[in-house]
Amino acid sequence: MNTPLTHSPLNCFPVKDDCLFVGGISLTELATRVGSTPFYAYDRRLISERIQQLRTHLPPGIHLHYALKANPMPALVGYLAPLVDGLDVASLGELRLALDSGMPPETISFAGPGKSDNELAASLAAGIIINMESEGEMERIARLAEKQGHRPKVAVRVNPNFELKTSGMKMAGGPKPFGIDAERVPPMLTQIGALDFDFYGFHIFSGSQNLRAEAIIEAQERTFKLALELARSAPGPVRLLNIGGGFGIPYFPGDKPLDLRPIANNLATSLPEVNKQLPEAEVIIELGRYLVGEAGIYVCEVIDRKISRGHVFLITNGGLHHHLAASGNFGQVIRKNYPVVVGNRIQGSARETVSVVGPLCTPLDTLADRMELACADVGDLVVVFQSGAYGRSASPLGFLSHPAPAEVLV
Incomplete structure (x- = not known):
């Protein structure tokens, strides 16, 4: 029992x-x-209360994005859209839902390691931010953009050399299909500078479903450090820094809810230096399960x-x-x-x-x-x-x- x-x-x-x-x-x-x-x-009430809880605890400089992959029900997405600062999608179907919600295109981002040409073309036409996950994807975006006459809005999804410890799913560290290995990013940034791309910044997501505040804090600190290092090679100012999420919810016997307070306190301490070095950057926490689960x-x-x-x-x-x-x-x-x-x-x-x-x-x-x-x-x-x-x-x-x-x- x-x-x-x-x-x-x-x-x-x-x-x-x-x-x-x-x-x-x-x-x-x-x-x-x-x-x-x-x-x-x-339950709408529980969703609203969770978002309000985050707004209350997290520093005001943090932007909240909802990841549709957690739950793409159209009515739910439409309800959430006015309550958050942006949406993150992982398919053409999710992109259509995000656009239907009325969220401004420049606050919608598309991540995923296997975007088709149709998905990339639709993203270019919609004017959303594409999180590029490989050099090959960058080259395809360049070809499609030239054909369509659009200037791509892009960010680089980075595969860091660390992971979110004790996470339910590890999305970074070691060989991964997600993002570009951190050591390969600087030369890619040089290539982006030679292309007619509208560079926004970085997406660094290291894991999900974590109930340990200290593990999330460590990952966020290492993410900030890596972002500041990579920014030195950026072809323009960093305007977007998506530090992922990883916030978990309790499912099983013995699970305890995530304590937001130490995470919020650490962000309040870290953000001033990040803002000083990256004054134009919106720091984004991207959450799915934590908002609706x-x-x-x-x-x-x-x-x-x-x-x-x-x-x-x-x-x-x-x-x-x-x-x-x-x-x-x-x-x-x-x-x-x-x-x-x-x-x-x-x-x-x-x-x-x-x-x-x-x-x-x-x-x-x-x-x-x-x-x-x-x-x-x-x-x-x-x-x-x-x-x-x-x-x-x-x-x-x-x-x-x-x-x-x-x-x-x-």
């Missing part, structure tokens, strides 16, 4: 009459309003209850095809349970240890393994918390051809 989360999602979502409320609506009423299960629901839930319905050799299985109409991360098949080495409840029976009149599984013909289709939950029956609603990021869009929706889940912003 799993121990409870140090930080309970029930601190974020109210409970009344033993039923979860989302966006001020009871879960049972919300399910009726959506019209079918499974579905994802995202805890604001979302995944809801599925119990369609059968069975006992196999003394163990109770709740079989639902949801599963890994909708929520790959919660199944443990999205990067977990050892599977751990996301926080899960029976949403219309939070405590229940009785409790039992069960496994929550989906309808797919694979033993990988598990949403909760041997968790203590309220006793549930057919028709009850199972809720997976921490589902606002890398949920629906990061899952194999076509697997076994079941219907895709709905999404609502409440």
